[in-house]
Amino acid sequence: MDNYLDKISQIVEDDILSLEHDFLMNGFGHVLPQLNECRKKVKEQGLWTPYLSDQYGGMGLTLVEFAAVSELLGKTPLGHYCFNSQAPDIGNIELLKDHASDQLKSEFLQPLISGEIRSCFGMTEPQRPGSNPTWMDTRAVRDGDDYVINGNKWFTSAADGASICVVMAVTDPETENKYERASMFVVPVDNPGFEIVRNIPVMGDVGEGYMSHGETRLTDCRISASNIIGKEGEGFILAQERLGPGRIHHCMRWIGICERAVALMCARASSREISPNKFLSEKQTIQNWISESAAKIYGARLMVLDCAKKIEAHQTKGARKE
Template structure:
């Protein structure tokens, strides 16, 4: 890691510790709205320090960091549920920004990307449908038919992250149902959320919480939604290809954020084990079972970090397609490490770990989905195994 990057990581770590972590108790007990005014102030501080949108080009107000550099920063921001929002790198906005930057027309960049990059609006992304398995993305019912100068969209989506309060939604829909290649049947279309026929059905309660604002997931319906044909994002029929482009770097972002959560959980676990006494003069950390939890967590976190950084380096050299196996490896491996480290940290804390006095229970509820979204663990394991077996002469089809 270059000296300049190391200095930046150190400064951001201190900022997170001093400026963002103190907001967590109010957030955990009273919700996102309770800390939103303070978060807006922190966002302005980040802009003033020149840290806004770290992985985005400078001409769009970002820092221009490469994927590997941002991976180190993403770990620091992941130490708190509020970190990425303060730096405007929260999902799905950062993914939408990256796609708009690469595939958006000048009109789309001016109308949608510019205010999104400035943090003036939020966005959402709609792909998953309740009627079909998310592990088979080519199977969907949402359609867009070109009538004159407008796309007419009909469909049903859910787990549309951040829909509440978003200004627009990028919708994956079938535009060419008869194309012989099933991966060339879908397109992505930008739909302002105030378009007639765009209905918010409900926020989906996840692990007992509905969430707020960008931390929520929604079920939506599109009934006769009409948008100008100019709202097509990228080329017609390239919806899946564009989705894969965003998922490659996106998985690096996610995995390093998970490493940050692991580090935060590990620090809480070790601090508690060193101070909490089972009886006078007998701290938790004196017990071999606790020591093993600490050792196993330390090893797994270290391995996870190195794997993700290695994958990020390969993505920078060969692109997401060239690093496909490495991306799948980190997706299921780091998700598993995350779940195990969180479980150990909660176990060591006992009843305190289950409470909202610490962020552990929040992380546990919200990050169980890490083994599902962006491709379930089982899908990524299959990708890796097929690639390995191919080297031994065995071609395995889906």
């Protein structure tokens, strides 16, 4: 495991960090050619899709092991993309792998795993709280061998440039069990009736490509009934199955961000002279701030890794009791 982590860390340091300035100044599309070259290198070194089993061309890492990888990749906003481990693709790949039909796997899963296409995930809606996936307006109505979907989604991560959208829509609004109202579907973005309305500004930046959050609209969007993921009424269950490990990935990514921030803080404190031959790092208050930040990061890492271990042992639902 340490050998893999060393290789991953080396690629982050040598090939990815240098792209950040160009990315921040000129956008994702400007560095995409270099990112694609980096992705080729990752594949050649056998580090591609580390969360997948050997059967799917991955490294076969457990959730706990991949958490350590996610921490390393999180030190740069471009890290996960270079290893095909970025959200929402990583969650959609797991969904399709475990619950999609053979037809959907052949048509969409393999291209996602190989990095030929990207995907997006449509759950949050403008008029409904994204924190409550049991309450949605988007409807999928069965019509013979098809479903017809109508509704709006927003903050659909990475919709710009995606080939498919995993859409969560209500299929049984009358059921008393609110957790069985919705289902999940694979909707090609070029399907008639599917529209990307705009990229939504986040902190003033509309973004582009993978680094964007879109508003989407489905108007009489007709898809084959075979495009359902799992069974009708399993949308909420699948969302939780998808989001449970995803929260581990994100938390470890944020911890990676925190570690880099502390490293930058230490570098600044050690290089900033406040008087001749006296540095900011010699001030006790600065030392306290740095040590307190480091201690909180270490504590957060242990807590997240413990949670990952419990999810491995008891699955997402069982781990909640802890």
